[in-house]
Amino acid sequence: MLIEKYTIGIGDRFGRQGVAQLAAVQLARQAGVELVPVWNKSNREHNLIGTEPADTRAAAEAAIHATGWPHSYHLDADHIGLKTLDRFLPHCDFFTIDVADFIGVTPSQEDAATIRRGLSALLGRPLPELGHPTPLDRDTLEKFLASYAAAITEAGRIYAHIATAKGADGFIAEVSTDEAQIPQSPLELFLILGGLAACGVRVQTIAPKFTGRFNKGVDYVGDVQQFSKEFEHDILAVSAAIKEFQLPASLKLSVHSGSDKFSLYDPIRRLLTQYNCGLHLKTAGTTWLEEVIGLALSGGQGLDLAKEIAISALSKIDELCAPYSTVIDIDRSLLPALEVIRSWTGREFAAALAHEPTEPSFNPHFRQLVHVSFKIAAAMGPRYLGALELARETIARCVTDNLWRRHIKPLFVG
DSSP, rough: OOOOOOEEEOOOSSSSSHHHHHHHHHHHHHHHOOEEEEEEEEEHHHHHHTTTHHHHHHHHHHHHHHHHHOOOOOOEEEEEETOOOGGGGGOSEEEEEGGGTTTOOOHHHHHHHHHHHHGGGTTTTTTGGGTEEOOOOHHHHHHHHHHHHHHHOOOOOOHHHHHHHHOSSSSSEEEEETSSHHHHHHHHOOOOOOOHTTOOOOOOEEEOOSSSSTTTTTTBSOOHHHHHHHHHHHHHHHHHHHHHHHHTOOOEEEEEEEETTTHHHHHHHHHHHHOOOOOOEEHHHHHHHHHHHHHHHOOHHHHHHHHHHHHHHTHHHHHHHGGGGGGGOOOOOGGGHHHHHHHHOOOHHHHSSOOOOTTTTOHHHHHHHHTTTTHHHHTTHHHHHHHHHTTHHHHHHHHIIIIEEEIIIIIIOO
């Protein structure tokens, strides 16, 4: 199974927006871009909401059936490890292997030796396209092994477990280091890919940690020009790794927490065109936010429910933010007061929450808080799901417009 050139992760917290999401992907097809949807939902999100991977599979297939979607699609077991993998195996064909927690862990001598053998042919060679014009020396390699060998080996173990269950050609493997503390250099990315090859991992997408902040649901925080240079060097690292280590030609970069990184879309699109390479973009949480926006815009009970979620989020902010502390930056002094939220009309609520950078009322701190507050909606159970059904048309317009106008069109179409 080979991953397509352009894929987009369209996570759906409550499994109700598949048709609206596919409508946005279909607009890309009509514009000449063969974009493939990948429904993704992490173990953490399943646990917070009380769902199972089988629910995600059922929701995706229902959307496929309802729309008559004739093209390929995938289901991603997002950010899994050995402890969380098995519940996803029967239902997914795309596995995001998350090994960030193993970076910096001291590897066993055996594990380090396996990767060292796989990379030893590089010693003495300059790698100028990766920002390393001097010959690769043993000290550099050993420092790399000390930092990354344990993570690479863990990815190998997880991959082997999946391959035993699904067959070597029965799934797509992504390896993620994007939640690491320190960004990987292009040279480190290249060596990680070489180490994965040495461990038998046929990786098809790699999600590195980039410089700057990739906070949930808001724009990139950092030097866009520096990111552009780094992204270009990472493209070159992937290309070199395909040739050097005989990795799949479909191997490409993946941008996690990619939703709403509007300032990066233009340089990414330019580089994808320049190098004729693919991309996987994850936009999971943005659909949940559009549900809340759609509820608010529907007025009446929908608006009341949206306000209830927001007000409850303010009272539970510590609990809600804890699992996402590394990927949100919320200034609590800039959050709206309870009485302000209660006074909002539907349009005022939507203006504060929707990511329209030119909208004076847009509040990125409020948006990040609501982004991590889906647990509140999950606790409402049938009441929340019933509200989604009542506001279905309004929410669908919001979901489709958001994915198409703000994400797919500027990044993949231009």
